[in-house]
Amino acid sequence: MLTARSVALFVLAAVFEIGGAWLIWQGVREHRGIGWIVAGVVSLGVYGFVATLQPSSEFGRILAAYGGVFVAGSLIWAMVADHYRPDRFDVLGAVICLIGVGVIMYVPRGR
Template sequence: MLLILKPLLVYFLAGLCEIGGGYLMWQWLKADRPSWMGAAGAILLLLYGWVATWQLTSFGKTYAVYGGIFIVMSIAWAWYFDGFRPDRFDIIGGIVCFVGIGIILFWPRS
C-alpha cells in the first residue's frame, strides 16, 4: 500500500506547490495584491521543482503522471478558491485523467 500512497502524496505536494505558487503569482500580477504574494508564489514554484525530483520514476514518466494530477487539482483548486463550478465534462475529464494516471504509474509491466 505504501508503494501506491507515497508517490501519490509526493504528486499531491508538488501540485500544491505549483498551483499554490501560480495562484499567488496570479493574484499579485493580475489582482493587484501585495508583492509578498508574488515572492511567496515564486518560492512555492521553486519548491515544486524540487519536490518533483523526489519521485523514483524517470523525468518523462514523472511529468506525464503529474500532468494528470495537475489537471484534477487545478479544477479542485478553482472550485474551492475561485468559486468555479465544474460541470459534468470537467468531472468526466478529471476521471479520465485519473484512469490515465493509474495506467501510466501502476499498470504491471513485463
C-alpha cells in the same frame, strides 16, 4: 507502500505548483502586490524539488503523469479558492486524466 508515497508526492507537488501559480495570478492579475508574486515563485521552486522525490527515476513518465494530477488538482483548487463550479465535462475530463495517471504510473510492466 511505494504507490501511497507516490500519490502523496503527486498531491504535495500539486499544492505547491497550483498554489504558486495562483499566488502569482493574485499578485499580478488581482493587484495584490509583489509579496504574493515572490511567494508564488518560491512555491513553484519547491514544486520542482518535490517532483524529484518520486520513487520512479523516469523523469518523462513522472512529468506526464503529473499533468493529469495537475488537471484534476486545478479544478479542486478553483473550487476551494475561487468558488468555481466545474460542470460535468470538467469532471469527466479530470477523471479521464486521473485514469491516465494510473496507467502511466502504476500499471505493472514486464521488465
